Amino acid sequence: MVTLNHYLILSGLLFCVGTAGVFLRRNLITVLLSVEIMLNAVNITFVAAGRYHGSVDGQIITFFVMTVAAAEAAVGLALVIALFRHRETLSPDAFTSLKW
Amino acid sequence: MEQIVFYVLAAVALLASFGVIGQRNPMHSVMLLIVSFGAYAGLYVLLDAPFTAVTQIIIYAGAIMVLFLFVVMLLNAHTEDDMVPATIGPRTMKIGVVLSLALVGEVAYALLKIARTDFGTDAGTVSSIKDVGHIGSMLYTSYSFAFEVTSILILVSMVGAVVIAGKPRKDR
């Protein structure tokens, strides 16, 4: 029997993977991809919980999450392009102007 | 049967995600992410949410990932640039790894405290969840405000993306 717990564990693991990716990678695009992983993990949680409660709210929230994720990805990538134009590199370590 | 499908799909998703964060080439990361999206879609189907599964493929795999691909190709993104010196030394990296494991541990600990909860198998509930028409009607009635706001959000992000990523203006 697949229980809610299974899905929750799965999404928890996926979330941690995404977080690790955000921190450990030195390529801006990969960082954004890791953020997408985190969002998807959350989506799974929502849908599973919605299924558990027997309501459709989980999917609706997922719908919105996806939309917002799309918007965020668009703007984020636009920023990456703008930054790339500036420094010709995609490493987050190149942008240290706000250093004391 | 359902269990096997679940475990297979879960494994695919996990392995693909590890691959995303592990791969050096960003192109590979994007491809692997698309694979994981496919796994997610399967999981949604298992959860009696076909609409979400389809939406996942269309929006995420179809639109967002294409966008990522475009950007990767446009910027000719290679592997990590070693020309730029890392601002975080190896010690902090190790701390990062430790923190990630700590997060894992916490999440696991939290989840283990939850009692075993089974999904309901009531046919009526299932059908109401499955029903796309039901989702649609909820969207346009109870959640209509959020719906409208989201549409504005999309508009804003479109404009923003154009402005930010657009060519630098000549008169600067």
Add this chain to the structure above:
Amino acid sequence: MVALIPLLPFLGFLINASVGRRVSKSVSGAVACLLMLGAFGASVTAVLAAHNAPGRFIQETVFRWISSGDLQIPLAFRVDPLSSLMILVVTGIGSLIHIYSTAYMHEETDAEFARYFSYLNLFAAFMLVLVLGSSFPVMFVGWEGVGLCSYLLIGFWFRKQSAADAGKKAFVVNRIGDFGFILGMFLIFVTFHTLDFQEVAWRVSTWAPEIAVGPATIATLLLFLGATGKSAQIPLYVWLPDAMEGPTPVSALIHAATMVTAGVYMIGRNAVLFQHAPITLAVVAGIGIATALMAGTIGLVQNDIKRVLAYSTVSQLGYMFLAMGVGAYTAGIFHLYTHAFFKALLFLGSGAVIHALAGEQDLRNMGGLRKALPITYWTFLIGALAIAGIPPLAGFFSKDEILFRTFAHGNRIMWIVGLLTSFLTATYMFRLVFLAFHGDRRHPEHPAHDAHPAPDAHPAPDAHLHDAPPAMAIVLIVLAIGSIVAGFVGWPHAIGGANRIERFLEPSFEAHQMAPGEFQVIEGRASRQPRVELAAGVEPAVPGSQAVDERREIELMLLSVAIAVAGILVAMFFWLRNRAAATRVAYRAAPIYTLLLNKYYVDELYDATVVQPIKKLSTLLLWRGIDAALIDGAVNGVGGAVRGTSAALRRLQTGSIRAYAASLFLGVVVILGWYLMR
């Protein structure tokens, strides 16, 4: 009503201080003079009212100033015989000097003119508060206030270094005296639990002498220290000669007629208290006569016309203190009153001379002005005769009264020194007259010492040589008339007079019973009926007439006249007939001459023993030690600490996005962990 007396000049101060510089000189001068005349009118009214009131006094409380348990100090003014005389002198002579000033200061700009009159009015207001105050604190307000105005007016031409220095010197030296005054005031409160003059007088006279004398002596000595500061006696007289840097009308008003008499007045006000401290009285008399002699000797050789008059003032004040010291309070106040007339006259006359000579003040560069400045000359001569003590002018009566009382008190040495000083007074005063007005005009070898920085300095020294303008001349004439007739109120019994002034002032020097509880703080006018009772067994506050018969008095009178005439004759010989002889005497007695010319080197002595050590101590300890090291160190230290802390904290801002992400991550883990633990 009584409060109007100091209020009108204060109003003048406010007006002239705020809008004075924007109006013309005639307006600001008129405002000041009219308000002073108004104060004079109010004084006359108040004096008449007080004279007709039961008990011969009016007390008016303006408001309840300090009220704290035992310490009840209303802002109250009291018009009794003594303060009646004082307010008439202050407002009367004050008004005259205001009028004189409108002409004397006419070369100043509008703004400076208004500033001058605002200060002058403020001074009058404070002086009136001083003499009208019914308790120590109110008097002290006036005391401090006149000190302030003295500083402001001495340093009126503050752009001149010597004037600014003189102002500071006056203020600082006064302050030392004020310290004594404050301590005396505290002691009186602690001993008698009251600060009202009447109350103190009553209590000190009803207590047993053994307990009263000790605190009374110490308190009066401290008060007398204040008096030496304000009234320029040894040891705090050094500021008065320097104060001549101020405009001449200021010297006339403040440093001759009114402010410097505040010390004498204070002793008169507390006559009963002083009467119970015989040691203090001896000290007062001793210092008074010593100062009189010392100042007289210095004045004999000074070359600046105002310096001679300044030392003369110090000397005459010494006489007044001598009188107070031997218990002749009426005589002292009488001399205060006559001295106000002729000293103001002399100063204003010298002002006319200085004005005519466009700023020349050195006697060696004057002479022969008798023909050119007739009004000035004749009024000045009257003033000189008055101060020398030639009957029937005013100075004779008052000075003779003092000498007689000293003689009657039994202190022969002081009497002889008093006679000697009287001789010196006549001599130096007529030296002044002869050098300034008689003989040939001596032109300056060097450019005129510009004591009066007029914006349009006259190139030819005699170009301005005209007699006093009307405003100044009228005042001089009025004061001359006063110097002649003012003494008549004190015509002694011995030659057939009634000595009205003594009878008039007597009630002020006695203790009146005020039952406790009668003394309430109510608004408005309050006149009471005191019962003039002196507790049994207590010596009368005013010394009764000593058993010296009148024949003796007439003999002594003739002696003083003879001494005065002798002084004039000596002056005539040395400075009218045979100037060379004076130079020869000075040559022969060169050491003494130099000593006198340099004022016994007192200023240098003070500088070496007091001023320099304080300066060094302040520099080393207070400035370097405390201010620079401690306070600056603390303040800069706080700044330094903030800087250090922020330098350490800003390292958080690494600019590395990943580091920020890492800290976010860390926060998430921690918070999540905390929630899980709960």
